[in-house]
Amino acid sequence: MSAAPTTSVVPSLDKVDFLKLQNGSDIRGVSVAGVEGEPVNLTEPVAEAIAAAFSGWLVEKKKADASGHLRVSIGHDSRISAQVLQDAISRGIVSAGLDVVQYGLASTPAMFNSTLTEDDAFLCPVDGSIMITASHLPYNRNGFKFFTNAGGLGKADIKDILERAADIYNNFTTEILMTSKEQAHASIKRVDYMSIYTSDLVKAVRKAAGNTEKPLEGFHIVVDAGNGAGGFFAAKVLEPLGAVTAGSQFLEPDGMFPNHIPNPEDKTAMKAITQAVLHNKADLGIIFDTDVDRSAAVDSTGHEFNRNRLIALMSAIVLEEHPGTTIVTDSVTSDGLTTFIEKKLGGKHHRFKRGYKNVIDEAIRLNSIGEESHLAIETSGHGALKENHWLDDGAFLMVKILNKLASARASGVGGGSKVLTDLVQGLKEPAVAVELRLKINQNHPELKGGSFRDYGEAVLKHLENSVESDPNLQKAPVNYEGMQS
The missing domain is CATH 3.40.120.10 (Alpha-D-Glucose-1,6-Bisphosphate, subunit A, domain 3)
Structure with a gap:
């Protein structure tokens, strides 16, 4: 169409x-x-x-x-x-x-x-x-x-x-x-060109598993492409590596997106891939956004690896390879994630402004001044690695996860996505996490004669005053934008 x-x-x-x-x-x-x-x-x-x-x-x-x-x-x-x-x-x-x-x-x-x-x-x-x-x-x-x-x-x-x-x-x-x-x-x-790109992804997993031809043989992995461009991952990446992909869904490109929004942050989308994993008794589920620069995963028990949990998982993988490195994220990550990265993994958590380009550029800047950073990642699922030219690549993030599964099996640690679940043990998550995106009424009386920025800053000041007046809340000392408590 x-x-x-x-x-x-x-x-x-x-x-x-x-x-x-x-x-x-x-x-x-x-x-x-x-x-x-x-x-x-x-x-x-x-x-x-x-x-x-x-x-x-x-x-x-x-x-x-x-x-x-x-x-x-x-x-x-x-x-x-x-x-x-x-x-x-x-x-x-x-x-x-x-x-x-x-x-x-x-x-x-x-x-x-x-x-x-x-x-x-x-x-x-x-x-x-x-x-x-x-x-x-x-x-x-x-x-x-x-x-x-x-x-x-x-x-x-x-x-x-x-x-x-x-x-x-x-x-x-x-x-x-x-x-x-x-x-x-x-x-x-x-x-x-996609044949070259997918071939490079396959080579990366084989290399991590000691150049085994089919390092994912015995794994059952389902893919949800949301009718976007990511359907290639099942047939062109997973199957050549030996994985079974039966039960993968919405692989056909359809720009009307008839099944769900192709968005790893969307609850309906995550429910769809979770149900596919559980229904097919798969070891792992992978979901992409429309153009495959964002992704998320689901383990065999239905636990989702998106938002803070995806950052925690990728941080664990990267910090195993680069101990002590700085993990750069956007500003809306949880305090529990900071504790996990710094206390459990021994890394440094550096919060910065939202926007995948902002986060990536900040990681590049830190490296330029001598502070080693190997991962820049947003809660949206945009994740970029130094080893991959700082490109936010949802497929490459999933390859890093597959590498972990394949290398764990090759070293005798075991198979299955429990390997991944174990990596995020100790991550404390909020009991409830809700993101609200508020629209500014351009006809609001307080906007007359002012700008959206002025109005937004006034809202933030009001929020700051509310936090300071509540003994149960504490303002985060460093957040780089907005306010977090």
Whole structure:
């Protein structure tokens, strides 16, 4: 199924309109009509302008000229607007004189890897990469993530690209970076890059198990891809390693997401994979978000490894390999997790601002000043490891867990996911954990003449006063953003 995010007349859009598409270090918008109150703003002409703008940005960063013939890879998740947006992006890149390599259905981590892989047969490495995805958002949304071999682009880069795109769009021309002759030679090719990416994941597990061909033989592991892009993990990763994957569900890509939201934080999604594990008497369950940069797991007894428990598990695995290392997380982790990392595992817990790019960049910064950090991970399921180029890769996180299972069996410790459960013994969790995302009423009297920031700070101050007046509550001394008690 596909849906064209088009309009019969190209509307007038200024820089403010384009900047509204920025969502931190990503671009997000409405690409499919049909939801009341959500007009389409990520159209084909807009996507084409953004692609041309990224091309200009990339040429400047790479200091390339017409002889450079830079290449950009494009991949997408299962969303129904993916194909038309891929075509629009391809036109924008080619109009700027750069070559396009289309991967089709792909994962976000694979797109970053394509800037690092060296394989001429697969036209790698590429100079830049674009992933078409809106993560777990509804079917009518879509967006873009951008990569170079230095990693994902930051907020300032996205703002720059959108401002360029607005200029290109309103001049009704693409950014001409090459001569007409070079433009004429710019090409669009299709490559099965996911075969390289999955092969590397398989090799990583085999290596951890002493180069055994089928280190997961005897394990029953079910996968829930939520009808996103992660269905490959069952047939292309687990089965070659010897695992039985019977009972895996929602592996087929379907951008309407008919079964549940593909989101490891979502209770309905976690219930679905838990039920699949218990019903099939599986050893382990694995669930991905739409574009596979986030993940979670469930053990054979139905215990979930997401949010604080996933961070605890990954911390235990990483601290076995790198004793004393600093674990960087977002700011909403529990005090019990801090105690577990520092008292039980002997590591250091460093809380930082929410946002996967913020957490990753903070880990990189700590390493640059001499404080060793090997893991940056959010409660959302975004997790990045130093050994994996600081890429938040949900599939690679699961590979680290599989490595633990395989190596435990190879060393005679035993099999089954009890190995994982044992690793988080001692983690104290809140009796109740509820996350509320409050909307700010723009018509609220206290907002008049002020900004959302001012209003938000006033709310936080009110909360701080409430905590200080309650003898049963204590404010956390360091939290880097907001307030925690």
